[in-house]
Amino acid sequence: MTSSPPQNARASAALANRRAVWPGRAGHGFVAAYVVLLVAFGVVPTVYAIYFAFTDSGNQFAGLSNFISVASDFRFLPAIGHVAVYLVCWLASLVVFVVGLTLLLHRVASQGVSRALRFVYYIPGALAGAASVMVWLFMLDPTVSPIGFLLRAMGFDTFGQVVAPGNMPILLTMIAFWTGAGGWIVVMYGALNNISPEIIEAARIDGAGPWQIARRIQIPLLRKWIVYMVVLAFAGGTQLFVEPQLLSQASNGVAGRDYSLNQLSYDFAFQNNNVNTAAAISVELLLVGLCVAGVFVARSGFFDAD
Amino acid sequence: MTTKIDTGTRRSGVRHGRRMLVAAAGAALTLASVTACGGGSGGGKVADGFTQAPQGGGKLTVWVDSTRLAAAQLYQKEHPAVKLDIVTYDGDANGSNYLQTKVSLFNRTGSGWPDVVFSSQNNEATWAVSAGFAAPLDKGLVDPGVLSGFAPGANTPCTVDGTVYCLRNDLSQTVLWYNAPLMKQWGYSVPTTWEQYQQLGEKVATEHPGYLVGSVGDSYAPEVYMWASKCGANQVTGAKAVTVNTTSDACTKMATLLDTLIKDGTMSKSSVFSSDFDKNDAAKVLMMPGPAWYGSAVFQGTFKTPSGQITASPMPQWEGDSSPSVGNVGGGTWLLSAHSKDLKDATDFLTWVSTSDDYQGKVSPGYPAYMPAAKTWLAQQGASGYYAGDPAPALQAAAGQAWLGWGYPQYSQEAIWAATMTPQITAGKTIASQLPAWQTAIANYAKADGYQVTTQ
Numbered sequence: 001m002t003s004s005p006p007q008n009a010r011a012s013a014a015l016a017n018r019r020a021v022w023p024g025r026a027g028h029g030f031v032a033a034y035v036v037l038l039v040a041f042g043v044v045p046t047v048y049a050i051y052f053a054f055t056d057s058g059n060q061f062a063g064l065s066n067f068i069s070v071a072s073d074f075r076f077l078p079a080i081g082h083v084a085v086y087l088v089c090w091l092a093s094l095v096v097f098v099v100g101l102t103l104l105l106h107r108v109a110s111q112g113v114s115r116a117l118r119f120v121y122y123i124p125g126a127l128a129g130a131a132s133v134m135v136w137l138f139m140l141d142p143t144v145s146p147i148g149f150l151l152r153a154m155g156f157d158t159f160g161q162v163v164a165p166g167n168m169p170i171l172l173t174m175i176a177f178w179t180g181a182g183g184w185i186v187v188m189y190g191a192l193n194n195i196s197p198e199i200i201e202a203a204r205i206d207g208a209g210p211w212q213i214a215r216r217i218q219i220p221l222l223r224k225w226i227v228y229m230v231v232l233a234f235a236g237g238t239q240l241f242v243e244p245q246l247l248s249q250a251s252n253g254v255a256g257r258d259y260s261l262n263q264l265s266y267d268f269a270f271q272n273n274n275v276n277t278a279a280a281i282s283v284e285l286l287l288v289g290l291c292v293a294g295v296f297v298a299r300s301g302f303f304d305a306d
Numbered sequence: 307m308t309t310k311i312d313t314g315t316r317r318s319g320v321r322h323g324r325r326m327l328v329a330a331a332g333a334a335l336t337l338a339s340v341t342a343c344g345g346g347s348g349g350g351k352v353a354d355g356f357t358q359a360p361q362g363g364g365k366l367t368v369w370v371d372s373t374r375l376a377a378a379q380l381y382q383k384e385h386p387a388v389k390l391d392i393v394t395y396d397g398d399a400n401g402s403n404y405l406q407t408k409v410s411l412f413n414r415t416g417s418g419w420p421d422v423v424f425s426s427q428n429n430e431a432t433w434a435v436s437a438g439f440a441a442p443l444d445k446g447l448v449d450p451g452v453l454s455g456f457a458p459g460a461n462t463p464c465t466v467d468g469t470v471y472c473l474r475n476d477l478s479q480t481v482l483w484y485n486a487p488l489m490k491q492w493g494y495s496v497p498t499t500w501e502q503y504q505q506l507g508e509k510v511a512t513e514h515p516g517y518l519v520g521s522v523g524d525s526y527a528p529e530v531y532m533w534a535s536k537c538g539a540n541q542v543t544g545a546k547a548v549t550v551n552t553t554s555d556a557c558t559k560m561a562t563l564l565d566t567l568i569k570d571g572t573m574s575k576s577s578v579f580s581s582d583f584d585k586n587d588a589a590k591v592l593m594m595p596g597p598a599w600y601g602s603a604v605f606q607g608t609f610k611t612p613s614g615q616i617t618a619s620p621m622p623q624w625e626g627d628s629s630p631s632v633g634n635v636g637g638g639t640w641l642l643s644a645h646s647k648d649l650k651d652a653t654d655f656l657t658w659v660s661t662s663d664d665y666q667g668k669v670s671p672g673y674p675a676y677m678p679a680a681k682t683w684l685a686q687q688g689a690s691g692y693y694a695g696d697p698a699p700a701l702q703a704a705a706g707q708a709w710l711g712w713g714y715p716q717y718s719q720e721a722i723w724a725a726t727m728t729p730q731i732t733a734g735k736t737i738a739s740q741l742p743a744w745q746t747a748i749a750n751y752a753k754a755d756g757y758q759v760t761t762q
Contacts, residue, residue, distance in 0.1 A: 074750040074753075074754070075750075141581055141582075143580075143581040143584075143585050143586075157582065158576050158582045158732070159580055159582065160523065160577070160580070160728065160732045164729050164732060249396075252524055252525050252577055252724055253525050253720065253721045253723075253724030254724050254729055254732075255725075257402075270403055270407035270410050271403050271406065271755070272755060273433075273437070
């Protein structure tokens with residue numbers, strides 16, 4: 001009796017051969033769409049911005065003149081100051097409260113409220129940025145706010161008093177935290193769940209309390225996630241735009257429209273019709289973001305294997 | 307990535323070449339500034355003083371703010387054959403620059419411009435002409451008879467190098483709005499001088515605390531008070547030249563008056579458009595200097611002040627000043643796009659919306675800049691039954707009294723005051739003490755827009 005390989009066996013062999021020729025093609029397929037979008041909407045605009053930053057309106061090489069124009073503009077240093085103060089408030093509150101709330105959430109997991117809390121934390125993040133700010137425009141107006149009594153108790157009787165320039169870093173931090181922190185809490189919660197229960201159990205047997213477990217085990221093991229969060233939050237924070245822009249509109253211009261660097265860039269592009277100088281600001285923000293990310297990644301061992 | 311860079315460079319080169327070509331053609335027509343940045347209107351014939359886009363008709367796109375939505379809808383109702391795409395936007399309120407931003411983008415993409423657009427800012431021509439957006443109107447598009455029907459000086463903000471590039475919507479001259487029954491009940495006379503106005507404000511503070519004689523809380527404050535006082539904060543002396551002097555006697559005495567009344571509590575620090583003013587102060591306005599449109603838009607519309615209470619008298623003047631002066635708050639302009647592919651319908655809409663009795667005379671909340679419509683509008687105001695007395699004489703007198711020393715530069719005085727002065731006033735600082743800071747801010751923004759600034 002002659003024998004021939006069964007049909008499905010031949011097909012399997014062919015499939016194995018193709019896999020050998022191009023191993024991991026499924027993975028390539030998965031990332032291909034992302035890479036195309038990254039190149040189209042990330043890399044190309046970046047290169048285009050760099051091109052603009054070093055040329056003038058006649059497309060001639062302009063050296064550093066656009067950067068000098070930016071640095072000598074009367075709005076530049078105040079905008080840097082505004083963004084710097086905001087970043088300090090935003091990053092500090094993000095790290096402290098996100099980590100704190102995540103540990104708290106993890107601690108109450110067994111009590112059956114964790115799922116509900118995760119949902120509540122995540123809701124604000126589901127709102128688009130502009131919509132979130134619109135919610136806050138009502139929250140911050142003592143006349144119509146559901147927490148108007150609190151605002152009045154703090155001495156704020158009018159919206160104009162609330163959006164005074166000195167209050168802006170706190171207001172912007174509150175809006176950004178409310179909008180973005182929920183998502184990070186969910187991410188951190190997932191990371192905490194990855195910590196082996198045996199390690200926690202061993203610590204508990206050794207006599208560690210909740211605070212010691214958090215400080216000695218959980219927070220150190222969350223370090224890479226915290227760094228990841230800080231790097232992304234820093235990059236996002238330097239690009240502050242929507243919140244001050246909408247506050248400016250809602251306050252009839254009291255919250256200035258050139259508060260942040262991105263607003264200044266926008267003004268250069270569309271008020272002064274100077275795209276090249278606007279691009280110079282964008283390139284500066286890119287460099288700062290890259291440098292800070294590099295420092296954080298290098299010093300935290302972010303890419304070290306566990 | 308290299309390919310992408312090459313593509314970008316090639317595109318830039320193409321755009322550069324096209325721009326050069328358009329600029330050359332424009333120079334030959336002495337319209338270089340109009341066409342250099344346009345980028346998309348080429349290809350048509352030269353007529354009516356500019357290079358027109360090929361005319362193809364189609365839907366007419368008009369941009370209006372929410373207040374002017376009624377105008378576009380009424381036009382549509384009266385002209386059902388014209389296909390209108392009505393788009394509402396913020397009307398560039400408070401110098402938001404929305405229109406300029408979008409036109410800048412449309413200039414880059416070469417399409418998307420609205421055919422006709424309303425702006426609440428009177429200074430749009432300062433950029434819209436050099437951006438190649440605004441079409442010249444007095445070179446054939448709009449009938450000279452129509453143009454001559456506008457109030458003297460009404461279209462000055464629209465005029466660049468002697469050519470009219472937009473039509474004024476309303477004049478927005480300031481008058482003194484007041485509650486006539488209350489004034490009578492309390493035995494007060496309507497002040498005719500600023501000195502009397504201050505004295506009455508101080509008296510109200512003592513006799514009827516809580517009542518207001520004005521508001522300095524919104525971005526219109528410099529135009530209502532400083533402009534009327536002939537404060538030279540905004541003296542445009544050339545196409546790109548401005549003189550800024552906020553510490554003259556005219557400025558400091560008005561600032562001191564306002565500070566006195568703020569301290570007494572009769573001058574509100576809240577914006578008349580804020581929810582807290584609406585809730586706490588709207589029913590307690592004894593007097594309020596403001597533009598012509600305050601009557602229907604603010605008192606009747608926002609404050610819901612009952613009929614038979616409000617009317618207008620002439621704006622107070624400084625004692626001894628023989629030349630009356632008032633301020634002006636907005637007024638708005640209508641611009642026609644040089645890129646329009648249906649100039650006939652677009653021009654018809656523009657002309658109708660700025661001159662028609664049906665809209666300007668009978669519906670518009672503001673005092674029409676077009677004189678025949680203004681007559682109808684004034685008659686309507688008097689006959690409306692809303693006012694305690696006919697406001698027409700005061701409004702008519704003020705129409706020609708807006709101080710000419712206050713110009714229309716590219717930057718927004720309202721936005722500068724809002725960002726620079728309002729927070730300080732809210733924080734309890736006096737206006738007089740902030741006048742130098744106001745001057746510095748104006749000078750800085752003017753320089754950033756390329757103005758040569760003279761300060762005194």
